[in-house]
Amino acid sequence: MTGVTVATGVTVSRLGVVVGRRALLTDVDLVVERGEVLALVGPNGAGKSTLLRAIAGDVDHTGTVTVDGVPAGSEPPIATARRRAVLEQEHAVAFGFRVGEVVRMGRAPWRGTDRAEDDDRVVARVLDQVELADRIDQTFPSLSGGERARASFARITAQETPVLLLDEPTAALDLRHQEGVLRIARAHAAAGGAVVVVLHDLTLAGAYADRVAMLADGRLVADGTPAEVLTAERISTVYRHPVTVLPDPHSGTPVVVPTRQEAVQ
Secondary structure, three states: OOOOOOOEEEEEEEEEEEEOOEEEEEEEEEEEEOOOEEEEEOOOOOOHHHHHHHHHOOOOOEEEEEEOOEEOOOOOHHHHHOOEEEEOOOOOOOOOOEHHHHHHHHHHHHOOOHHHHHHHHHHHHHHHHOOOHHHOOOEHHHOOHHHHHHHHHHHHHHOOOOEEEEEOOOOOOOHHHHHHHHHHHHHHHHOOOEEEEEOOOHHHHHHHOOEEEEEEOOEEEEEEOHHHHOOHHHHHHHHOOOEEEEEOOOOOOEEEEEOOOOOOO
């Protein structure tokens, strides 16, 4: 974590993204405070990944975005890389780097600073967190899909930025590691960071997010606590499929169950 003390992790105001003649996002407003995990949910093509990329500064947009209190695009790339880390959906590495080398890439923004002295300690810590310490010398391409996803997640957490932007970090993971990655994201927020995470699993969003922002057709249709946003009526309408929402018997958080017709024999 950096020593910067600001309350707001991310602000988005009247954000719009147009590609060709198609509006991918229209008039999106969001605020993510330090200490919060915000889950972005919505059907395919709703604009979730586009919104994350706009926050990261990786796509042209109208409106304004600030990250860690600084307007996007107003400072050198190295400074931005010290404010936010981005996990994309793809986890490809062009060459046969070892796992430890890939994770160490996350430390690049701190090269030449006093914090570079922590590189070995940080790499060891994050690999232990994602249960890949025993793979440190294995080549990245030889890992399974889930292991590559966890190594990529370790790389961005090794970056030690106040803001984490995560695009479907659980998509390739089994149940145990889905829970583990989102616990790490929650711990980052609890330590004073801000997390914006794209999730398809609405039950995971309900369990780990402080707030849920639901998108549909490039517009924000709901923003609030999981219980406020993840209602059966809203989900059924936005996703165009009926669901039942039940309280988790242990935590009380929303559990979303699709309604399934009896299989045709």
